[in-house]
Amino acid sequence: xxxxxxxxxxxxxxxxxxxxxxxxxxxxxxxxxxxxxxxxxxxxxxxxxxxxxxxxxxxxxxxxxxxxxxxxxxxxxxxxxxxxxxxxxxxxxxxxxxxxxxxxxxxxxxxxxxxxxxxxxxxxxxxxxxxxxxxxxxxxxxxxxxxxxxxxxxxxxxxxxxxxxxxxxxxxxxxxxxxxxxxxxxxxxxxxxxxxxxxxxxxxxxxxxxxxxxxxxxxxxxxxxxxxxxxxxxxxxxxxxxxxxxxxxxxxxxxxxxxxxxxxxxxxxxxxxxxxxxxxxxxxxxxxxxxxxxxxxxxxxxxxxxxxxxxxxxxxxx
Amino acid sequence: xxxxxxxxxxxxxxxxxxxxxxxxxxxxxxxxxxxxxxxxxxxxxxxxxxxxxxxxxxxxxxxxxxxxxxxxxxxxxxxxxxxxxxxxxxxxxxxxxxxxxxxxxxxxxxxxxxxxxxxxxxxxxxxxxxxxxxxxxxxxxxxxxxxxxxxxxxxxxxxxxxxxxxxxxxxxxxxxxxxxxxxxxxxxxxxxxxxxxxxxxxxxxxxxxxxxxxxxxxxxxxxxxxxxxxxxxxxxxxxxxxxxxxxxxxxxxxxxxxxxxxxxxx
Numbered sequence: 030x031x032x033x034x035x036x037x038x039x040x041x042x043x044x045x046x047x048x049x050x051x052x053x054x055x056x057x058x059x060x061x062x063x064x065x066x067x068x069x070x071x072x073x074x075x076x077x078x079x080x081x082x083x084x085x086x087x088x089x090x091x092x093x094x095x096x097x098x099x100x101x102x103x104x105x106x107x108x109x110x111x112x113x114x115x116x117x118x119x120x121x122x123x124x125x126x127x128x129x130x131x132x133x134x135x136x137x138x139x140x141x142x143x144x145x146x147x148x149x150x151x152x153x154x155x156x157x158x159x160x161x162x163x164x165x166x167x168x169x170x171x172x173x174x175x176x177x178x179x180x181x182x183x184x185x186x187x188x189x190x191x192x193x194x195x196x197x198x199x200x201x202x203x204x205x206x207x208x209x210x211x212x213x214x215x216x217x218x219x220x221x222x223x224x225x226x227x228x229x230x231x232x233x234x235x236x237x238x239x240x241x242x243x244x245x246x247x248x249x250x251x252x253x254x255x256x257x258x259x260x261x262x263x264x265x266x267x268x269x270x271x272x273x274x275x276x277x278x279x280x281x282x283x284x285x286x287x288x289x290x291x292x293x294x295x296x297x298x299x300x301x302x303x304x305x306x307x308x309x310x311x312x313x314x315x316x317x318x319x320x321x322x323x324x325x326x327x328x329x330x331x332x333x334x335x336x337x338x339x340x341x342x343x344x345x346x347x
Numbered sequence: 348x349x350x351x352x353x354x355x356x357x358x359x360x361x362x363x364x365x366x367x368x369x370x371x372x373x374x375x376x377x378x379x380x381x382x383x384x385x386x387x388x389x390x391x392x393x394x395x396x397x398x399x400x401x402x403x404x405x406x407x408x409x410x411x412x413x414x415x416x417x418x419x420x421x422x423x424x425x426x427x428x429x430x431x432x433x434x435x436x437x438x439x440x441x442x443x444x445x446x447x448x449x450x451x452x453x454x455x456x457x458x459x460x461x462x463x464x465x466x467x468x469x470x471x472x473x474x475x476x477x478x479x480x481x482x483x484x485x486x487x488x489x490x491x492x493x494x495x496x497x498x499x500x501x502x503x504x505x506x507x508x509x510x511x512x513x514x515x516x517x518x519x520x521x522x523x524x525x526x527x528x529x530x531x532x533x534x535x536x537x538x539x540x541x542x543x544x545x546x547x548x549x550x551x552x553x554x555x556x557x558x559x560x561x562x563x564x565x566x567x568x569x570x571x572x573x574x575x576x577x578x579x580x581x582x583x584x585x586x587x588x589x590x591x592x593x594x595x596x597x598x599x600x601x602x603x604x605x606x607x608x609x610x611x612x613x
Binding site for chain 1: 387388393403407417430431454455507515600611
């Protein structure tokens with residue numbers, strides 16, 4: 030082993046560990062590009078949790094029953110918690126939360142585009158849980174085995190809570206579909222709006238995803254975007270049928286040969302427009318975060334000033 | 348219940364008649380729900396992620412407490428109404444929360460001061476209710492007092508940080524005091540219903556609570572280097588259904604779904 034390490038470059042040793050499925054930990058040597066890719070991905074994920082609080086937060090004050098209100102509030106609170114673990118995981122790579130937030134606010138860092146769509150009816154709370162969290166789980170479960178230790182460990186906890194969120198979203202939809210005609214219409218209308226945007230959550234087609242090959246090689250990613258999108262369609266079409274809802278894609282059809290559903294083409298123009306900041310809610314979501322941060326500055330300053338005064342008094346007393 | 352069997356009193360003190368207890372339990376329920384609603388408005392907009400989480404957490408505690416009270420109130424009333432009927436299908440003048448909790452969030456200093464005034468009362472009330480003669484209220488208080496102790500610690504620490512922080516935080520806290528102090532006394536000013544319950548020992552004497560509350564306020568304000576505010580004219584009325592204009596807007600949002608789609612299951 031010693032002789033082997035002498036002939037291998039640090040990069041080769043690193044890749045050998047990855048290939049052997051040995052986790053990379055914060056103090057281990059890692060290529061700069063690996064570090065940068067992870068900071069980008071983990072912070073993007075943390076920002077998605079933070080911005081993702083807004084579309085659901087939009088319905089907390091209007092939830093139709095005390096039980097639903099309680100579940101929704103708990104769910105949004107979980108998302109804030111996920112944001113915290115993920116920011117902490119990213120900090121182990123040498124960045125800071127302040128830096129990550131500055132990048133979010135300047136538009137340099139991205140968050141999941143799905144949150145740039147508006148939540149217009151109560152059924153959207155069902156669709157966000159059922160479809161959006163369902164898509165997030167497919168993206169995230171493989172991350173529990175991702176090569177970077179702190180990220181993988183954070184994802185284990187995140188995934189447990191996400192699977193609870195997805196079940197409650199499905200249950201909201203089921204209650205609507207078993208309810209009055211007006212409730213079922215509400216459910217179908219929401220599905221019509223959320224179906225295509227959730228398919229976009231898996232990212233561009235593999236052919237247009239330049240980072241995929243390297244991320245797969247580093248075992249940051251374990252499935253390609255198109256593989257995950259197919260899994261999602263295969264999982265969700267039968268669930269929609271079970272609910273008595275129709276997926277808004279005429280091309281959805283079971284393909285016996287592939288043992289998978291065929292489905293239509295995502296509107297990639299819309300995808301890129303929203304990624305570039307032109308979705309209906311891009312402006313207000315980002316502005317809401319910037320406002321919260323700027324309007325909270327005096328609170329953070331007060332807390333720091335008080336802590337400093339207290340420390341100074343304790344130093345004098347000691 | 349069979350008419351031939353004598354009723355066994357559950358406790359040594361006279362049991363409160365449901366018609367006295369029902370409006371009081373409803374008052375507790377409305378109070379917790381309205382404050383939970385206000386806190387939940389912060390969700391996603393807090394000054395820092397940790398405090399966003401703290402406010403959502405307190406809102407969740409208070410919502411849970413409100414549900415326990417509504418369920419008990421529905422049982423006391425015995426008319427087949429549910430927790431949701433009580434929360435979603437009563438108008439502003441039927442709501443029994445004190446004025447303090449319906450006041451808008453304002454800036455973080457307003458939210459903190461409103462919370463501090465409420466927590467200081469709530470915690471000390473629950474400490475008494477948990478040892479009180481009404482088993483149902485005692486059980487709810489037993490669970491909620493642990494949460495309320497944390498809420499009071501949180502809001503007290505923030506009053507101290509804001510008071511003894513920067514010039515700006517102090518200015519903002521002073522403004523919050525000027526706006527909200529007048530709503531504090533309603534919490535400990537008993538209504539006729541509360542007085543009746545105090546007379547039969549179901550509710551503690553608020554004068555005794557006030558001594559404990561005052562001591563805590565003095566301690567926190569001293570730490571915060573903020574002089575104790577001079578007594579002001581107390582605004583009363585929420586507990587008897589006379590509210591500020593803010594409550595109507597809050598309820599129109601809270602009750603939107605149930606009012607738009609009556610009688611459905613969600």
